[in-house]
Amino acid sequence: MKPMKPASRKTIKVGYLARVEGEGGIFIRVSNGQVREVKLRIFEPPRFFEAFLRGRMYTEAPDITARICGICPVAYQMSAVHAMEAALGVRVEGQLRALRRLLYCGEWIESHILHIYMLHAPDFLGYPDAIRMAQDYPDVVKRGLELKKIGNAIIALLGGREVHPINVRVGGFYRVPTRRELAPLAEQLKWARDAALETVRWTATLPYADFNRDYTFVALRHPAEYPFNEGRIVSNRGLDITSDEYEQHFSEEHVDYSNALHSTLRGSGAYFVGPMARYSLNFDQLSPLAQEAARAAGLGSVCRNPFQSIIVRAIETLYACDEALRIIEAYEQPDAPSVECVPRSGTGTACTEAPRGLLYHRYRLDETGQILDAKIVPPTSQNQKIIEEDLTSFVTQSIALPEDELTSRCEQTVRNYDPCISCATHFLRLQIERE
């Protein structure tokens, strides 16, 4: 195939972006060899869960928000319960807190593995999809399926069921497992930890574009642990705030071509949330095994190449297996499955680390515990501007690539973020147009 001549003016259109969660599109216009315009378009109307929550009781928020996303229901539940507990002045500690981390481990494992094996790896190996890849790499794909199953098993055990788990409540759980119930998971997780280590090694062999940017990374940071549920919101540019200060520092704006709001960090614009931001701001909190695997895979303590996010997801999967085993080994069944919550008026905020990055919730309650208003900022909404900037940089440096290769690389550039547009809104279609 001949390389494309740098045409004086072209618009790149790709009518369909597969392998992202939801529906949406990308539009890129190039003239005189320069990228003039990049738009991440979202077609479906925004989701109405914030309005849906108004008038409901605080106890209903975990189950309602769990239905926002079939891929990361635990993240929505966790941000909801922490925000409600902040509003009610409740702290959940000890084994109940540990069980929440274990539940989050399950979600990271199943979500990261789905993305690594089924959605992202085909890009690197030159396949149109995981089905074609499975014909040549059946054992690799089967390993992915088995790993994902273990993530789902953790969610099914702690969440009550795999899909839209229902066992989580404000204050803890409706029912907690016995040590005996957790024991079979430990056996599966030992296999999973080895398989996750293999996954890190395998992803490290994939071919990467040479593409690095000096991102503003934003993630939670906790003094004692790699972040799931709690921590301060920090950046590599000196941001260090609580979730109560989130809306003073981050703003959301409408853009005319998209139905989803774009988030910016006041004073510095686009910012990056998700596995690469978490990793780069919390490398020292990874388990020794995960740190060692990262170094062996050739990563430093900071990763700025979004095409290597597939390795970072594998490292986080390894960490999640390691952490899940640690929690299960130290588990003592608590006396009560939850702490008591008494309704009162107030406002509560929380950020937790969804597989795709920071997930912010804010609720205002009246004295009976009824929700007066709610605000939810999902990670994909926060990454939209960074995705557009990546596309601008990538197309600029790769303008001479043959058209079909440039198009598929642009799609891969979007998939680097594992965008879950069904949370930000509902999105799937990617368009690139050349004139």
Place this chain on the structure above:
Amino acid sequence: MDARVLLIGVGNPDRGDDAAGLAVARELASQTLPHVAIHESPGDGAALLSAWQGFDVVVLVDAMPPNGHAGRIHRVDAVAQPLPADLFANSTHTFGVAQGIELARALGMLPRTLIIYGIEGREFTIGSPMSAEVRGAILQVTMAILAELRRKTSP
């Protein structure tokens, strides 16, 4: 020996006609059928492969995107022929039912029998009720599956 039978209902309970598969699954669950397990799925294609592990006969029910005739019922023998991806592209998961089935085919992990019932929907807006056409189709599909299971599980 009795065939081990699994009925999978796929859908999202909060998106109108998308709940059709779940409604059929719940209808069949209320009938306490011997030797038939019921599973509800949000449409995660990768998870289907483990859900049907160990079952000989699998019947899956899902909603389909609008195609001019809400409530129309399609039946596909997925072992005999590939599932048309565009017919079941309704899921917010792009690794959905059709992809899960084709992945299973590529890996040799399909059950011996896999029958898909698709119900064409009209209304998929969040929070919307199910359309009258799809509500009507649920009973028809339930009856068709009952008849089919009787044939497949009778000695």
